[in-house]
Amino acid sequence: MEYSEAKERYIEAWGSLGSSWGVNRTMAQIHALLMIATEPLSTEEIMEDLKISRGNANMNIRALLDWGLAKKVLKPGERKEYFATDKDPMVLATQVAKERKKRELDPIIRLLDEVSAVQGEGKEMQEFKKVTTNLKGFAKQADSVINTFIQSNSNWFFKILGKITR
Amino acid sequence: MEYSEAKERYIEAWGSLGSSWGVNRTMAQIHALLMIATEPLSTEEIMEDLKISRGNANMNIRALLDWGLAKKVLKPGERKEYFATDKDPMVLATQVAKERKKRELDPIIRLLDEVSAVQGEGKEMQEFKKVTTNLKGFAKQADSVINTFIQSNSNWFFKILGKITR
DNA sequence: TTTTATTTTCAATAATATTTGAAAGTTATG
DNA sequence: CATAACTTTCAAATATTATTGAAAATAAAA
Secondary structure, three states: OOHHHHHHHHHHHHHHHHHOOOOOHHHHHHHHHHHHOOOOEEHHHHHHHHOOOHHHHHHHHHHHHHHOOOEEEEOOOOOOEEEEOOOOHHHHHHHHHHHHHHHHHHHHHHHHHHHOOOOOOOHHHHHHHHHHHHHHHHHHHHHHHHHHHHHOOHHHHHHHHHHHHO | OOHHHHHHHHHHHHHHHHHOOOOOHHHHHHHHHHHHOOOOEEHHHHHHHHOOOHHHHHHHHHHHHHHOOOEEEEOOOOOOEEEEOOOOHHHHHHHHHHHHHHHHHHHHHHHHHHHOOOOOOOHHHHHHHHHHHHHHHHHHHHHHHHHHHHHOOHHHHHHHHHHHHO
């Protein structure tokens, strides 16, 4: 396979993977590009490589910064901003876990807390209470697992998992 | 909080959670409804409760069956089909893990296998090879963890995690 | 076989999400 | 301060995805 083809396929795949991970397509593609870049990239370079507009590039770079998946790099004597990402997959995983927990798990736990406290009689309501309480318990278990994963050195965490799953 | 309000909020939240988990909104809402139902529901009941069209209901019920998140229940002497879901959150998690692995992780591992095999010299290509190879290794680790989770009794798996994260 | 209940399909429509590009905003430099 | 380099914003245009509803398909019952 040609390098150019491999690169294209990799970027495209990363993009569609992103969409099923709560990250928009272009955002994931920019991330993919930063992963394989040998040095920090400017907005221009990203625009050119992915053939996207300036506005689009800017928006999605901001989103990556916001997710903690890219960082600004200033080259001495240059005014332009450059961007880079951490290349360690474990750092990526930790960061995504952290953000998604904040955006998804935390809110759903809060909601389940509220709705499972609903008062009243009736078969339907009893069932509702039971199910939402179960879900809440499960969500909290997941939360504590994720917290450990985020806080601790994730490699350590994975090593233990590795032993279990061997 | 009123039961009706709690129910609405729960269904709405489950729906938007679904969209960030690779499951479409309506599909997740139908699942939410089945979770709290005291007995299997018919297409009509689902349509009415969620105020959606027959076509929409049908399509998304099929998708739930396809994901293994709902099953058909036939009532003796009745022609109509009813649907139910497993109410154990752990079963839900296992099933989602299984399907998402199949739809996302497996394909990306195959792709990384291909593209990381690209041949040639040059700094850029070396970096590309290095990064994609790392990602592949990470993806395979994740794969084996998920496999254990799917195959084993997930409660057992979670209990061990619980001990680690205590 | 014909009727009737039920499910499925799918083209048209509606709703959402993304992208563009040019104008406005910002900030370093002479 | 004025200019130039660069970044951000956002309304309009496009693209993508979800939904409707009526017609077609299926299959049990008469």
